Amino acid sequence: MRIGIVGSGAVGLYYGARLQRSGQDVHFLLRKDYSAIMRSGIRVRAPDTSFQIGNVNGYLDAKEIGEVDLVVVSVKSTSNEELPELLQPMLKAGTIILTLQNGLGNYEFLKAAFPAYLVYVGACFVCLNRVAPGVVENYYLGSVVLGSDKRGERTQTDSIAKALELARIQCKVSENPHQLLWEKLLWNVPFNGLAIAAGEISTDLILSSEVLIGLVRGLMEEIVLGAESQGLKIDANTIDRLIKETRSMGSYRPSSLVDFLESKPFELESIWGEPLRRAMESGVELPKLETLYRLLKILCIPCD
Amino acid sequence: MRIGIVGSGAVGLYYGARLQRSGQDVHFLLRKDYSAIMRSGIRVRAPDTSFQIGNVNGYLDAKEIGEVDLVVVSVKSTSNEELPELLQPMLKAGTIILTLQNGLGNYEFLKAAFPAYLVYVGACFVCLNRVAPGVVENYYLGSVVLGSDKRGERTQTDSIAKALELARIQCKVSENPHQLLWEKLLWNVPFNGLAIAAGEISTDLILSSEVLIGLVRGLMEEIVLGAESQGLKIDANTIDRLIKETRSMGSYRPSSLVDFLESKPFELESIWGEPLRRAMESGVELPKLETLYRLLKILCIPCD
Numbered sequence: 001m002r003i004g005i006v007g008s009g010a011v012g013l014y015y016g017a018r019l020q021r022s023g024q025d026v027h028f029l030l031r032k033d034y035s036a037i038m039r040s041g042i043r044v045r046a047p048d049t050s051f052q053i054g055n056v057n058g059y060l061d062a063k064e065i066g067e068v069d070l071v072v073v074s075v076k077s078t079s080n081e082e083l084p085e086l087l088q089p090m091l092k093a094g095t096i097i098l099t100l101q102n103g104l105g106n107y108e109f110l111k112a113a114f115p116a117y118l119v120y121v122g123a124c125f126v127c128l129n130r131v132a133p134g135v136v137e138n139y140y141l142g143s144v145v146l147g148s149d150k151r152g153e154r155t156q157t158d159s160i161a162k163a164l165e166l167a168r169i170q171c172k173v174s175e176n177p178h179q180l181l182w183e184k185l186l187w188n189v190p191f192n193g194l195a196i197a198a199g200e201i202s203t204d205l206i207l208s209s210e211v212l213i214g215l216v217r218g219l220m221e222e223i224v225l226g227a228e229s230q231g232l233k234i235d236a237n238t239i240d241r242l243i244k245e246t247r248s249m250g251s252y253r254p255s256s257l258v259d260f261l262e263s264k265p266f267e268l269e270s271i272w273g274e275p276l277r278r279a280m281e282s283g284v285e286l287p288k289l290e291t292l293y294r295l296l297k298i299l300c301i302p303c304d
Numbered sequence: 305m306r307i308g309i310v311g312s313g314a315v316g317l318y319y320g321a322r323l324q325r326s327g328q329d330v331h332f333l334l335r336k337d338y339s340a341i342m343r344s345g346i347r348v349r350a351p352d353t354s355f356q357i358g359n360v361n362g363y364l365d366a367k368e369i370g371e372v373d374l375v376v377v378s379v380k381s382t383s384n385e386e387l388p389e390l391l392q393p394m395l396k397a398g399t400i401i402l403t404l405q406n407g408l409g410n411y412e413f414l415k416a417a418f419p420a421y422l423v424y425v426g427a428c429f430v431c432l433n434r435v436a437p438g439v440v441e442n443y444y445l446g447s448v449v450l451g452s453d454k455r456g457e458r459t460q461t462d463s464i465a466k467a468l469e470l471a472r473i474q475c476k477v478s479e480n481p482h483q484l485l486w487e488k489l490l491w492n493v494p495f496n497g498l499a500i501a502a503g504e505i506s507t508d509l510i511l512s513s514e515v516l517i518g519l520v521r522g523l524m525e526e527i528v529l530g531a532e533s534q535g536l537k538i539d540a541n542t543i544d545r546l547i548k549e550t551r552s553m554g555s556y557r558p559s560s561l562v563d564f565l566e567s568k569p570f571e572l573e574s575i576w577g578e579p580l581r582r583a584m585e586s587g588v589e590l591p592k593l594e595t596l597y598r599l600l601k602i603l604c605i606p607c608d
Contacts, residue, residue: 198502199513209503211564211603218602260515291598298522298592299515 407574
């Protein structure tokens with residue numbers, strides 16, 4: 001399987017490196033890490049293994065990658081408008097598009113931009129930080145859960161799942177991509193948001209404050225309500241489980257905090273704005289999410 | 305001068321103790337600290353002096369205090385509705401009412417409740433914590449600035465100022481009580497608010513975060529705009545000065561945080577709600593203050 005990785009931040013580098021290490025034909029669209037990766041390859045430090053891959057097929061121009069069987073989309077949602085031009089040269093009949101992006105709106109955007117192609121959501125329940133150019137740390141092994149609206153594409157789902165499993169990435173298949181995205185929001189909304197808004201703090205500090213734990217729970221309860229407003233059901237027990245799992249992650253900096261600290265736009269709309277709007281359109285008020293969204297909008301200077 | 309102190313938290317105990325130590329006739333309405341103070345007096349630790357006063361005139365019932373020349377009101381604004389009944393038995397012709405309370409609305413409340421009496425605002429620019437029953441620590445000496453709407457009451461202003469100065473409390477006289485209250489909000493709005501909302505943190509931790517310093521400045525700029533919407537003028541240089549002074553305070557817990565940590569209602573409406581409403585009624589939007597107010601309202605469980 002010829003695989004193209006579009007978006008070589010922590011997520012793209014990590015999954016791409018694992019796929020390549022398992023012998024698959026991976027091609028990375030690179031930007032800021034290009035020279036470091038072409039020189040020294042990609043290094044991954046994970047709980048189960050640490051490894052380095054060399055001979056990386058890295059490109060600065062997506063056109064040079066050419067057609068692939070699978071496009072993994074791992075750019076931030078704030079760069080979505082660049083995707084139609086970037087992906088077009090990589091597509092051929094039957095190419096699968098897999099978005100590993102956070103939040104709501106990316107899946108719909110890709111389906112609308114590429115109506116002739118099968119688009120999958122891959123929800124990555126994982127902790128990753130890109131700690132230096134070409135170097136990714138994985139603190140929580142997690143899994144990727146796949147889902148797509150289109151039915152009867154079992155073969156294609158199987159082929160992605162097989163590629164991931166070959167790379168020893170735990171993979172599950174879900175029927176409903178929207179369910180997956182809301183389940184991922186359950187973590188991202190409180191932890192990515194409060195990590196910024198409470199003064200650039202890591203997850204362990206969030207969980208050392210009663211106020212912030214209360215807000216984490218309150219926001220999670222609102223995401224459960226938001227999901228319900230979309231006809232989805234999230235098990236309320238998930239809240240306790242996620243908080244417990246987050247304690248085990250130690251001093252983790254969520255991706256939005258990393259973006260914020262680098263003065264880059266974070267995913268304000270896809271993680272906080274879009275779920276709020278969808279719930280409101282369904283007549284459901286989520287005042288804690290609304291307040292956090294307002295606060296993050298004030299803080300996100302480069303988001304404008 | 306016979307003086308009654310209504311509200312014996314940090315502020316009431318501190319000023320009352322200083323007044324009594326200077327030989328003035330002070331009477332304290334006490335509640336939770338009654339037995340400790342009747343047994344061991346009041347202890348004050350301040351940068352210029354540490355002292356203890358015994359033989360405290362303490363009462364559990366305001367009626368027992370009887371008529372006074374000056375009533376110092378230092379209850380939290382959340383208890384204002386109790387004031388008419390508490391103060392009535394202490395009033396005689398010419399009694400002056402001095403509110404040392406935080407935020408907006410208290411002055412107007414007292415003027416409306418006691419139209420026959422002269423009401424003063426005393427803005428305390430000071431750092432106080434009640435660290436144990438009857439024990440107050442003062443970290444920043446500060447001053448009290450007096451103001452009242454009523455003109456031509458020079459003698460009465462002088463008598464309060466004299467009482468305070470006798471007690472070695474630095475005292476200034478301003479023409480405009482509203483100006484004073486907004487100037488005090490300049491500090492209270494960001495620091496009292498963020499100390500709670502950013503996860504129960506003291507002022508030094510607020511000032512160790514770029515995000516939170518940015519919010520402090522943004523909120524202060526909005527308070528300047530809010531004051532302008534009321535026809536008042538706060539010098540914008542005050543912002544830098546206050547941030548600098550706050551750095552020198554060290555690890556200070558603002559009073560609202562102390563209330564919050566004790567699961568007591570904090571002054572949500574007088575510090576955040578009322579200035580927001582007054583600015584909005586004058587057609588001025590203060591989005592950062594509005595967001596902080598919403599967040600604090602969510603967090604203030606006992607405020608309802």
